Amino acid sequence: MTSTDPKADLCRYLQSARDALLWKLEGLSGYDVRRPLTPTGTNLLGLVKHTAGVELGYLGDTFGRPSGEPLPWLDDGAEGNADMWAAADESREFIVELYRRAWAHADATLDALDLDTIGKVPWWPSGRDEVTLHHAVVRVIADTHRHAGHADIVRELIDGAVGMNEGNDSMPSNDKAWWENHRERLERVAREADPQA
Numbered sequence: 414m415t416s417t418d419p420k421a422d423l424c425r426y427l428q429s430a431r432d433a434l435l436w437k438l439e440g441l442s443g444y445d446v447r448r449p450l451t452p453t454g455t456n457l458l459g460l461v462k463h464t465a466g467v468e469l470g471y472l473g474d475t476f477g478r479p480s481g482e483p484l485p486w487l488d489d490g491a492e493g494n495a496d497m498w499a500a501a502d503e504s505r506e507f508i509v510e511l512y513r514r515a516w517a518h519a520d521a522t523l524d525a526l527d528l529d530t531i532g533k534v535p536w537w538p539s540g541r542d543e544v545t546l547h548h549a550v551v552r553v554i555a556d557t558h559r560h561a562g563h564a565d566i567v568r569e570l571i572d573g574a575v576g577m578n579e580g581n582d583s584m585p586s587n588d589k590a591w592w593e594n595h596r597e598r599l600e601r602v603a604r605e606a607d608p609q610a
Contacts, residue, residue: 420528423550424520430557431516434461435509437564441571446505447498450570457567458508459498460560462486465512466496467556471549472519475532480518482511523550 438446438457446458466484473480486495499508528547535542544552568574604610 419547420523423528423547423554424523427519427550427554427557428516430554430561431464431512433561434464434557434564435512437561437568438505438509440574441568443505445571448571449498450567454494454498455563455567456498457564457571458503458505459496460564460567461512462499462503462508463496464557464560465508465515468512468515468519468553470536471534471553472522472546473515475534475544475549476522476526476530476546477532478518478522478525480515482514482518519553522546 438461441457447456449456466487469480469482469484470487484496485491499505523546526546528545528550530546531543532546532549533542534544534549537544565575
């Protein structure tokens with residue numbers, strides 16, 4: 414077994430989630446990156462906007478390293494859920510560049526601090542607000558991968574595009590007929606397993 418660098422491992426998994434999330438925007442119209450595709454309004458650009466705020470909060474403010482980025486959608490009195498969608502005047506370019514600046518800021522925090530550095534999460538209750546950098550980055554990785562999974566589903570609903578990342582779709586087949594047969598089979602199995610449905 415080769416030795417590992419825990420911080421490098423964390424950074425690699427965080428970056429892979431970031432890249433996967435942004436890749437889901439590629440080739441789509443301004444409408445498609447914004448349109449809500451679930452009853453709760455989940456949309457691709459909103460997922461990116463949200464994860465930018467998560468990184469700036471957990472890997473910036475928490476460790477006394479505010480980014481200076483204005484995030485009015487997170488201010489006291491802001492509309493609920495405002496970080497999960499992009500307003501008409503918040504362009505794709507604006508949101509993507511904000512996210513890239515959030516990466517740079519978070520990466521600078523990871524470069525500057527040891528993983529056992531203690532920070533205070535400003536929005537957690539007092540007395541239960543301390544967290545290590547290690548814990549915070551694991552939390553951000555989990556959140557980003559979760560939202561990359563949401564983006565996978567949303568993108569598939571938009572145009573059928575699937576895959577883990579550019580150059581690796583991780584799918585057993587690219588044949589449309591194969592997938593139609595597979596889906597029909599799963600529907601049959603579901604009905605056989607629960608005849609009352």
